[in-house]
Amino acid sequence: MTISISTPGPGSSGYLDMYPERKVSAFKNPYILGLTAVASIGGLLFGYDTGVISGALLYIKDDFEQVKQSNFLQETIVSMAVAGAILGAAAGGWINDAYGRKRATLTADIIFTVGAVVMAFAPDPYILIIGRLLVGLGVGVASVTAPVYIAELSPSEIRGSLVSTNVLMITGGQFLSYLINLAFTQVPGTWRWMLGVSGVPAVIQFCLMLFLPESPRWLFIKNREKEAIDVLANIYDVARLEDEIASLSVQSEEEDLHKRKDIRFWDVFKSKEIRLAFLAGGGLQAFQQFTGINTVMYYSPTIVQMAGFRSNELALLLSLIVAGLNACGTILGIYLIDHAGRRKLSLYSLAGVIVSLIILSISFFKQSSENALYGWLAVLGLALYIAFFSPGMGTVPWTVNSEIYPEQYRGICGGMSATVNWVSNLIVAESFLSVAQGAGTGPTFLIIAGIAVLAFLFVLVFVPETKGLTFDEVEILWKDRAWGKNPRTQSLLES
Numbered sequence: 001m002t003i004s005i006s007t008p009g010p011g012s013s014g015y016l017d018m019y020p021e022r023k024v025s026a027f028k029n030p031y032i033l034g035l036t037a038v039a040s041i042g043g044l045l046f047g048y049d050t051g052v053i054s055g056a057l058l059y060i061k062d063d064f065e066q067v068k069q070s071n072f073l074q075e076t077i078v079s080m081a082v083a084g085a086i087l088g089a090a091a092g093g094w095i096n097d098a099y100g101r102k103r104a105t106l107t108a109d110i111i112f113t114v115g116a117v118v119m120a121f122a123p124d125p126y127i128l129i130i131g132r133l134l135v136g137l138g139v140g141v142a143s144v145t146a147p148v149y150i151a152e153l154s155p156s157e158i159r160g161s162l163v164s165t166n167v168l169m170i171t172g173g174q175f176l177s178y179l180i181n182l183a184f185t186q187v188p189g190t191w192r193w194m195l196g197v198s199g200v201p202a203v204i205q206f207c208l209m210l211f212l213p214e215s216p217r218w219l220f221i222k223n224r225e226k227e228a229i230d231v232l233a234n235i236y237d238v239a240r241l242e243d244e245i246a247s248l249s250v251q252s253e254e255e256d257l258h259k260r261k262d263i264r265f266w267d268v269f270k271s272k273e274i275r276l277a278f279l280a281g282g283g284l285q286a287f288q289q290f291t292g293i294n295t296v297m298y299y300s301p302t303i304v305q306m307a308g309f310r311s312n313e314l315a316l317l318l319s320l321i322v323a324g325l326n327a328c329g330t331i332l333g334i335y336l337i338d339h340a341g342r343r344k345l346s347l348y349s350l351a352g353v354i355v356s357l358i359i360l361s362i363s364f365f366k367q368s369s370e371n372a373l374y375g376w377l378a379v380l381g382l383a384l385y386i387a388f389f390s391p392g393m394g395t396v397p398w399t400v401n402s403e404i405y406p407e408q409y410r411g412i413c414g415g416m417s418a419t420v421n422w423v424s425n426l427i428v429a430e431s432f433l434s435v436a437q438g439a440g441t442g443p444t445f446l447i448i449a450g451i452a453v454l455a456f457l458f459v460l461v462f463v464p465e466t467k468g469l470t471f472d473e474v475e476i477l478w479k480d481r482a483w484g485k486n487p488r489t490q491s492l493l494e495s
Contacts (some may be wrong), residue, residue: 002215004138014115019372029235031155031234031235032131032153032154032155032162032235035153035213036150036153036154036162036165036166037147037165037204037210037213038208038209038212039145039146039149039153039166040146040150040165040168040169040202041169041202041204041205041208042142042143042145042146042166042169042174042205043106043146043165043166043167043168043169043170043172043173044169044172044201045108045112045138045139045170045173045198045201045202045205046139046142046143046146046169046170046172046184046407047143047169047170047171047173047174047175047176047177048173048174048176048177048198048201049081049135049136049139049173049177049198050081050170050173050174050177050294050426051173051174051175051176051177051178051323052079052180052181052194052195052198053077053078053081053132053195054176054177054178054181054300054301054302054319055177055178055181055182055194055301055316055319056181056190056194056371057074057077057078057191057301057302058302058312058315059110059185059190059191059194059312060077060125060128060191060299061074061390061448064124064189064359066125067125069281071434071437072434073431074429074433075429075431075432075433075434076129076430077128077129077132077428078429079426079430080129080132080133080136081133081136081139082136082425082426082429082430083136083426084132084133084134084135084136084137084138084139084140085131085136085137085139085140085143085422086136086140086419086422086423087136087137087140088108088111088136088137088138088139088140088141088142088143088144088422088428089141089143089144089418089419089421090138090140090415090416090419090420091140091141091297091415092104092108092140092141092142092143092144092414092415092418093144093411093412093413093414093415093416093418094143094150094412094415095107095141095145096144096145096218096221096414096415097411097412100214100215100218100219100222101145101149101214101215101218102149102150102212102213102214102215102339103147103282104141104144104145104204105141105142105145105146105149105209106206106209106210107141107247107430108139108141108142108145108202109138109142109202109203109205109206109209109283110138110139110202110206111134111135111137111138111141112134112135112137112139112142112198112199112202112299113138113199113202113203113206114134115131115132115133115134115135115136115137115199116131116135116195116196116197116198116199116202117196117199118130118131118132118134119131119135119155119192119195119196119198120192120195120196120411121192121196122192131195132166134212135198136201139412140305140418140422143421143422144411144414144418145161145326145416146166146413147166147398147401147402147414148215148402148410148414149215150162150163150166150402151163151402151403152215152216152217152218152277153215153231153235155235155236156468156469156470157468158338158456159338159399159402159403160337160338160342160403160467161335161338162336163398163399163402163403164330164333164337164395164398164399165334167330167333167334167358167394167395167398167399168330168331168334170330171323171326171327171330171390171394172327172330172395173201174323174326174327175320175323175324175326175327177194177323178316178319178323179198179320180193181194181316182193182313182316182317182320184313185313185316197388200424204375205422212345213227213231214227214231215231216228216229216231217407219231221407222311225420226262227322229241229245231439232244232245233460238354239479247366247470247472249264251269258317260466262410265412265416267409268409268412268413268416271482272285272415272482272483273280273475273478273479273481273482274405274409274478276462276478276481276482277405277409277413277478278405278413278416278417279462280400280404280462280463280464281397281400281401281404281417282411282416282417282419282420283458283462283463284346284393284396284400284401284459284463285401285417285420285421285424285457286420286421286424287393287397287399287451287452287454287455287459288393288394288397288421288424289421289424289425289427289428290424290427290428290448290451290455291350291389291448291451291455292353292355292357292385292445292448292451292452293389293394294392294425294429295428295432295448296322296382296385297387297427300319300322300323300382301315301316301318301319302315303378303382303441304319304362304378304379304382306378306381306436306441307363307364307367307369307374307375307378308374308375309375309379316488318379321383321439322379322382322383322386323386325383325386325387325390326386326389326390326394327390329386329387329388329389329390329391329394330390330391330394330395332390332391333345333390333392333394333395333396334346334390334395336391336392337395337399337467338468339398341465341467342383342396342399342400342463342466342467343459343463343464343465344465345391345392345395345396346392346393346396346459346463347392347456347459347460348388348392349388349389349391349393349394349396350392350393350452350455350456350459351388351390351456352384352387352388352389353385353388353389353393353449353452354449354452354453354456355384355385355388356381356384356385356388356389356447357381357385357445357446357448357452358445358446358449359377359381360378360379360381360382360385361442361446361449362377362442363375363377363378363381363442363446364378364379364440364441364442364445367442373462381445391443393455397421400463400466401412401413401414401417401418401467403466403469403471404466404474404478406471406475407471432444435447435448444457464477464481
């Protein structure tokens with residue numbers, strides 16, 4: 001196949017300048033917005049689970065003395081959901097490819113709901129850990145599926161914004177979890193209600209997904225062209241519909257040539273361009289976690305208490321403000337990701353993260369019981385960290401991973417990169433309290449700041465700009481990089 005993009009095509013910056021009304025029209029399409037809203041409930045589950053445990057842990061420690069006495073048991077309760085998510089993400093890529101994005105979402109909802117019920121009625125910490133594992137399995141499958149489903153149903157000119165909506169739901173879920181934590185602080189059963197109500201969004205999404213279509217790209221691969229065209233007809237006008245059908249038909253023929261059904265894990269590393277794409281995607285996911293986001297989200301109330309604010313209620317209230325900033329920052333990211341671009345947004349984000357982590361580190365180095373000023377400096381550092389992280393490194397990794405892989409590799413590479421994210425998440429969640437206790441909280445945040453510097457250099461070297469490019473154009477970009485050519489897409493990026 002030969003694709004010429006010497007003139008602006010759909011998705012390029014020049015194209016959007018020529019046809020700005022298409023971007024506006026896409027945002028006004030209720031069908032697209034409805035699909036995005038329902039699919040991104042998976043992000044809400046993701047966010048709620050990561051946020052709710054931070055507050056629930058304060059009360060779990062009160063109910064179970066063995067948890068209160070053991071940092072390891074606390075870390076295990078927090079991180080077992082992450083361990084489940086690793087397995088769910090690893091399986092999620094295969095489920096997406098074999099059974100489709102819709103069935104993968106329904107499967108995730110069922111598993112998550114069962115896990116929520118187990119957590120709510122757990123008689124001891126060990127049954128609670130099993131419930132956390134089940135919830136993690138559901139979150140892992142959803143974390144792979146939601147971005148890909150949204151990306152494959154989105155016009156290229158607003159793909160970044162719509163995929164970032166899933167990230168907004170993650171941060172919105174975290175904010176909601178803190179509100180619910182506060183609401184149940186005076187209710188008998190506290191943490192059981194906090195964890196149990198997480199099954200409600202999963203049930204809602206399951207019911208709504210029954211009425212939504214499968215991804216048209218997956219349908220084309222499975223030779224269900226008529227169903228795919230019916231879905232596309234609700235997304236594009238007649239003129240553009242023909243172009244999209246033609247593009248999918250060509251891609252479908254290429255999938256047959258590549259024998260897509262035979263693609264396995266090791267095939268990702270046989271092609272230089274796919275290796276480069278996975279390095280960029282997987283690297284972004286790893287650095288998203290190692291720069292500390294879920295250290296903050298899992299342990300925010302605990303960090304606030306470390307800073308000198310001992311009251312559970314005050315710790316939750318200050319953490320609620322941090323979570324609110326996270327959601328607001330993600331809204332800003334939704335706007336910036338299709339305007340400033342993925343790469344520039346990541347770099348600015350990481351620069352602010354580095355400064356914020358240094359402030360956090362200083363606040364703990366200087367902390368003393370006689371001077372509460374440094375406790376408030378720690379809260380300021382947390383707030384600045386979230387304000388810088390959420391618009392860039394919060395949104396960019398998931399968006400980039402939904403768009404940088406060729407169709408035949410999108411499921412498996414998406415699953416692999418999400419697995420990288422969750423493995424990194426597990427390492428951070430399982431080690432933070434122990435490292436902070438052993439090395440000190442100030443040095444721990446200084447180590448994370450050093451990792452953020454490495455992340456900044458990684459983005460500079462390995463992550464290209466994909467703003468506004470179609471899937472075909474992104475594929476050409478990686479081929480050009482792999483063979484050391486001047487990227488044929490460069491004129492599009494600079495227009």
